[in-house]
Amino acid sequence: MPESRMRKQAADKKKSASAEAASEARKERQRRVAAPGSRRWVPPAFITVGLLGVLWLVVYYIAGHLIPVMSDLGGWNVLIGMGCMAAAFALATLWK
Structure with a gap:
């Protein structure tokens, strides 16, 4: 049809x-x-800031007395390293 x-x-x-x-x-x-x-920038940013904090602490504990800036800062180096790691965790909360 x-x-x-x-x-x-x-x-x-x-x-x-x-x-x-x-x-x-x-x-x-x-x-x-x-x-x-x-927010594609978040993972590289929080990994970088976290590793920077860990690296700061490692360098401070191993060779902190040999580096003039670190020896002048004294105990504040721990606060700087931990602060970087805390900032990395804060950045991680922005990741979608």
């Missing part, structure tokens, strides 16, 4: 509507992926 023109027009209209919806969904996905507030 041959299809009527109205059926064909309705089918074409439905196809174009679904194509429009698909393109809108695609655009929405692209907007979400390229969001300006992405």
Whole structure:
């Protein structure tokens, strides 16, 4: 049985509507992926700050008396190292 023109027009209209919806969904996905507030910087930042704190403490305990700046700081070196590690944990809370 041959299809009527109205059926064909309705089918074409439905196809174009679904194509429009698909393109809108695609655009929405692209907007979400390229969001300006992405936090891809957080993992490298908290790893770097944490390792800097650990390295500061290791250097202080091994060769702190040989480095003039560290020997002048004295016990504050522990606070600097622990502060860097605490800052790393604070940065880790920003990771999504």
